[in-house]
Amino acid sequence: MNQTWSRFNVTSVFLGLAFLYLPIVLLVIYSFNESKLVTVWGGFSTKWYGSLFQNQGLMDAAWVTIRVGLLSATVATVLGTMAALALTRYTRFRGRMLFSGMVFAPLVMPDVITGLSLLLLFVAVGFDRGFVTVTLAHITLTMCFVAVVVQSRLLTFDRSLEEAAMDLGATPVKTFFQVTLPVILPAIVSGWMLAFTLSLDDLVIASFASGPGATTLPMKIYSQVRLGVTPEINAACTILIGIVAAGVIVASVFNKRREVQRLRDEQAAQRG
């Protein structure tokens, strides 16, 4: 393989990275802007971070978002895992194709349609829109993502592990909790994290399903931007980016270490 950096490669890497990250870098830089005008640099300051925490509206919205995210991700993980188990285990039940199609359709469904149809449903059954409806809507949105992640793990799951557990005297319920669940747990955790992230940054569906008193952070930010961007919003976004980046880095370092450790163990075992 050619390892040298041609001028073309350097340029394309630079352009690609710039395309992806330039807007974010600008946003982060301007969050430290002294000036109240977002596009005019007025010197370095962290005062917007201070005032962010004084902004009760933003803080409330953040708290709602976190609660919605935790609850909806958890419920979606349980439901998504159950759907994935049903789809991989009972391969011959009637209407399996229809069921799997219906589970995965929301993956490609435009958010606007999902949001609108949920809104119509909530109105039809006379649900007061608020915290509960946003959470329900996010469960609908994220469940299929969890199902996909868990299903792909289950497809490579060695069924003889479960047979071995039953053979050794474990009932099907015990087998599930002592063998199946621990083995597929990493996939369930990543499914949960995916669901949580999706719920955190959803704007469209939340706008349809939410009501007074249940404004999520993306909704709040969007509505404030329409009145003009304040550096406070930049600060809020920078904190969000920081949290997400930290999460991703920790997860990948952890994964990498485990991988390396596993490889080393396996090599040691082969040597005897």
Add this chain to the structure above:
Amino acid sequence: MKSLGSIRRSFAPWNDPNAKPYIRFENVTKRFGEFTAVNDLTLTIFEREFFALLGASGCGKSTLLRMLAGFEEPTSGRILLDGQDLRGIPPYRRPVNMMFQSYALFPHMTVEKNIAFGLKQEGMPAADIARRVAEMLKLVKLEQFAKRKPHQLSGGQRQRVALARSVAKRPKVLLLDEPLGALDKKLREETQFELMDLQQELGLTFVVVTHDQEEAMTMADRIAIMDKGQVMQVATPAEVYEAPTSRFVAGFVGNINMFEGKVADRQANTVRITGPSGAEITVENAGDAAAGADVAFAIRPEKIRVSSKRPADAVNALQGEVYDIAYLGDMTVYHVRLGDGQIVRASSLNAQRVTEDPLTWSDSAWVSFRPDAGVVLTR
């Protein structure tokens, strides 16, 4: 202490008409949709027997094992274990344990926890579990690996953990599904003998599924040879090799030469068989071959003598020419082409360093054998 050999020699419950069957398959049929995996099969296995199910893949041997373990229910017929009908009993309530081909070790548990798993399900007190686990680790010589996880073990070690886990509960029957399939050749040979010793030591009944005939011959007291969901023959390794009852069994186990022909006449237990080209063979142990029947005469390569001249005392001798020679060190394998084009495989032990009657390619040669050296097959 009695040596293992003497125990083995006196062990033959299948010859005792009063022996109580331990495992019994009665007219068992298993269908998967249109496919019949096991077809009206009846089979008896005795207590403390090392029993092998041998066959090519798809012959139904694994299905048989899985029905015994409880993972599949027979479509019809019944399975008895120690007099008890197993129908409807789920795998977790059957007094049998299985060692899986993939070993199926729980990847999130240490070796110790893997072995303790079955004992915990029984609700055994912790102190007893610890004692039993230590005993099992000692049995498979893995004491210093107790705290390791399966991925930190080599293939042979994993195999021994799987074995320890499956015998830890002292099952009535241990089922082994291709137990040595994933090991390399040298390790496999060692492990065969370890398994035999273990079976004697624990006094368990072993039922092993294998496609490797050498493995079955080495380890088993009796072998059931299966084809298309049916048992073709159940016999000791020596009987299977020396006295196959059908063309299928004869061809499946080891190398064999098969001469098709018709029984010209029969006197007492001796028949004369005429081949299509007119060649004639006299065989002493005729079995159930009647005059006029289409039969096959089957004879193993090592029971055929190859020489450059017709041996004076030979009852059966056929002439041909040397078609191929393979020198294997301990023996030499000759392929002799007869007048009608059939190739006869004959092997001769190289007991001397220099052969007195050297044969080479395209030499005229005689193959000869005694009248009792082969068997007559009607099926």
